[in-house]
Amino acid sequence: MELTPAQQLAMHKSMVRIRLFEEAAGKLMETGQMPGFLHLYVGQEAVAVGVCEALRVDDYITSTHRGHGHLVAKGGDLAKMMAELMGKATGYCGGKGGSMHINDLSLGMLGANGIVGAGVPIAVGAGFRNKYLGSDQVAVAFFGDASTNIGAFHEAANMACALHLPVVFVCEHNMYGEYTPTEKAMAIADVVDRAAGYGMPGVIVDGMDVLAVHEATLEAVARARRGEGPALVEAKTYRFYNHHGIQTLGVKYRPDAEVIAWKERDPIFTFEDRLVEGGVASRDQIEEQWAQVRADIAAAIEFAENSPYPEPSALLAGVYTAGGAK
Amino acid sequence: MELTPAQQLAMHKSMVRIRLFEEAAGKLMETGQMPGFLHLYVGQEAVAVGVCEALRVDDYITSTHRGHGHLVAKGGDLAKMMAELMGKATGYCGGKGGSMHINDLSLGMLGANGIVGAGVPIAVGAGFRNKYLGSDQVAVAFFGDASTNIGAFHEAANMACALHLPVVFVCEHNMYGEYTPTEKAMAIADVVDRAAGYGMPGVIVDGMDVLAVHEATLEAVARARRGEGPALVEAKTYRFYNHHGIQTLGVKYRPDAEVIAWKERDPIFTFEDRLVEGGVASRDQIEEQWAQVRADIAAAIEFAENSPYPEPSALLAGVYTAGGAK
């Protein structure tokens, strides 16, 4: 299925939104305006965007500690995101969740997650719900390469296959789990080698190429919608910043040359070249998109900065839901 | 490596010991003399014996809820086992562990385990110890087919491969986990398909054929001893009795015909035919082995029956070890 120019431009814009949102958040953190831990998604934009472009609003996704990109790609509101990261009452979680628990149920985004691998069984639950209700909605679980070493991932992958649920597993293989090279944490190079152990197909895709990610995901999603069960998509990608925070070069565990080489394959800039070379968009159009997003981000920051912190009374609100199905 | 007649007879005897021990325990349970849950190993004798014959006394094994066979095969003392199952002070655990926690550290048998999959990481710890100390001892983890769906199995298998430890994973695929056919619990037929996902070799072997099991294990063990890392051996086998207790036919979840067909492949009787046909042993010799074991079992029961229950003072003993490395 050919993507229209409009779709391709939308994908480009979505990637730029992630990029600029993250870099703005990183700066705010640097200057002490953003509390807590920030795991920036920069570098991996093609994955979230390529995948989410293959989804409908009513499809579900679960995410990770590195979750901003997934929410932006699913259509998240930048202002509510920025406010949440700043701990404001107007944020997505009223300031109670922060970066690691950001979510938008109305967009089917069932949450970033602070526990490695823990979102994957939750996606299986959403997939179960879809099948249970006879709906053709799908559920996508995003997770990192190193997260596939944790039991929850395994149980979830197996259960989705055993129960034949419409779940697509998207592994973002960025070669590291925190500061440990993944090659030290697993004796295989490709996470896709695990798919056969659950009885699902798996495919490796260039995670720096948004169109490739999109195409591979489209197929996996279509299969799941048709009731043919789960599949795994492994996107080879790279995070441009440190595990958390904004350092790029000069970290002990990653050679600078490696970082630089991956940055040369920047998923946004390479896509822009293709858009221009393919006659899909002009440089001006692209610049215009950046400008629009810059304005959106500035507005989001302004909104967040001008928002109040939650009242003390919010502390105990929302631990339980009042009422029930009675 | 050819097995000597003496070795083959020893393997036969070991299988008979398991068979008669289990059937005696089953009878005692039936008549109310044995408390708790009994998960009988009958039918799977060729696996424990084939594997343990490939091990040294100083190699380690971890076991499962269905653990008596593994301890017998590792050289366990039948009297102490029987006493433990009866909850007597003279039992392996002083009556505190029972069937699901039976162990013999002096034989490297690090315990049956009541939690599915939980023994597997412990075997990895023993394998770590071997490598750490530069020893050529290996560690074997026994586990059931259905246990491979639990996270602990996955984490342990991956960790052993990532750290390149001398661990052999032995899956006893008896087609069921409790009352659920394994084909409903996983979308793959062979657990060995999971080995590649960790980066270790895997082999399927006829779990009703003690020599085949032995041969496959020998190779995996030799590899591990040489420092070449983990391997997985999947033995296709069958439990002749119910998940726990002694019912055979007439259970709801397993067709009688299936049970009968597997019983025709009884690992002990088929091995006896081979011993006789191959001129390794006479029928009389074989009958003599059964008689010896029968006497051993009778003595074990007598020992257990005549043993006292633990004193009340034992209740709080052994929660902590006194002293330390100070």
Place this chain on the structure above:
Amino acid sequence: MSDRTLTYGQAFSEAIRLEMEADPNVFIAGEDVGAHGGVFHTFDGVQSEFGERRAVDTPISEQAIIGLGVGAAVTGLRPIVDLMFMDFSLVAADQIVNQAAKLKYMFGGEAKLPMVITTHGGAGLSAAAQHSQSLEALFCHIPGLQVVFPSNAYDVKGLMASAILEDNPVLFVLHKRMLGLKGPVPEGRYTVPLGQAMVTREGSDVTVVSWGRTHNEALAAAETLAGEGVQVEVIDLRTLSPLDTATVVASVKKTNRVVVAHEAVRFGGFGAEVAAQIQEEAFDYLDAPVGRVGAPFSPVPFTPALENLYVPDAARIAESVRAALARPLLG
């Protein structure tokens, strides 16, 4: 009260079947809960009535079982997910504590998480240290969860109905030694509200607060003590979290002496919270320290010879009550 009797286990499956009839979004999932009806047969009849779609046998994957519940609940279903033995809650503790319990709060209060986690706790079957625990204290400490532990068939059915209708995650514990215990159970749907303790025997001399199987030991102890001229008021907490402190404190203000008894290990057990609250709220009314009865500080032993000593029973409760009564009035 109805004259129809059901067992504690049957009352459980009846509650499930009635609520599944009433709401197509309620389903059960867990190991062997479907075709086999659960290892303890507490799900008997569910799959035969509702089919495999709504009574789902899962792989042995406790983390994914709870995760399946979380994901299904947050997207609109009302899952009942089973953990078989309470000990296995430890395998799934992250999904229960870090996910199910906290999700709503972390998400800013918008999410709804109507799910029931069912399990079978307690000792008494010679099932040893990994199949006999009473771990309710762990989950009572976790904001976002509710914890229910009934002592009779009537309450099992009514509390389970409430749990299913509840919009928050509930950990519902059945005591596996009580499954065959019969009691009157009305036929139709009814609820027993969560969070309400019940005075199950009135008395004026001393209060015993308990739950689950130990509650019935408390009743037996009260009977024995009645023969000694002591009138024991017995309270069955039924729901541990939220705790019905008011009912407990009202009783203690009347009797001035109290013993809290449970099967779990005494040290760090939930009885400590009950005791701490009683002395906070009824300090001036107490004529003796709040007594606590619980298991000693060891894993559950296998052999009946030791397990019988381990599990707190009526005799130990009576002993603790006598100690509370023996205490002279001061001042």
Place this chain on the structure above:
Amino acid sequence: MSDRTLTYGQAFSEAIRLEMEADPNVFIAGEDVGAHGGVFHTFDGVQSEFGERRAVDTPISEQAIIGLGVGAAVTGLRPIVDLMFMDFSLVAADQIVNQAAKLKYMFGGEAKLPMVITTHGGAGLSAAAQHSQSLEALFCHIPGLQVVFPSNAYDVKGLMASAILEDNPVLFVLHKRMLGLKGPVPEGRYTVPLGQAMVTREGSDVTVVSWGRTHNEALAAAETLAGEGVQVEVIDLRTLSPLDTATVVASVKKTNRVVVAHEAVRFGGFGAEVAAQIQEEAFDYLDAPVGRVGAPFSPVPFTPALENLYVPDAARIAESVRAALARPLLG
């Protein structure tokens, strides 16, 4: 006391390095504990001194990390295995509670399980609900474990040395907000015995029992209250299990009033056990109910605006002490 100072975090790695020098069977394993020195740098210098063999980076596999410790310990090594954040103990709860804690007992008492599980607990970094918990109550309830939670650099080093030398599994909790806190730490090997509380400030009017970061808040509260003419005796439990009841009770018998303060959620927290024991053992000495200070019944909120309200501090402890003192003497 030495005039050399180290941070709380440095004292930890120094204890490890000294014990690793002394015993070749001691090693560390966990996520990023090797090359990176731990996410909080509490293992800094270990791999550079002892190499990859004895400072092992593992996959993200908390169950297998603890299992590795159990298997290595029962076969003769002395593992130190790390869980990074205390919240992740829930991922590994089965291996900690059902395996490590119970193995020796289930095996009839013959096995030896010398292992230390290290982790970083507590709030105060805006790390939200899954990276900020104080879950010590869960593990104190488990027979077979010991639980240590130090409040200063000197104790960190001495208690960690004891934990490594100990033949039983120890859960060793560092508070992640205290890692940079400096204090005097002697250079060589020394131990602080497990199971011994310490009176860290003497006083005659009221006792405050605490541990970890909250202990230091208790000291601050005592300082404030001294200005109001109140002499507070402060006790740092240091080890929570086994609990040094004797030291606590002796103090309460002297002061007749007591507050137990901790950072964990108050409901079902370990403070309940301490309070319950105090009223059991010092009932006649108490002039006021045992006060308890703990976090409210909610997950840890992310935003500093709420987290600061959530975490119990000196002001709340002082308030609770004043309430205990305000209580009139009866009788």
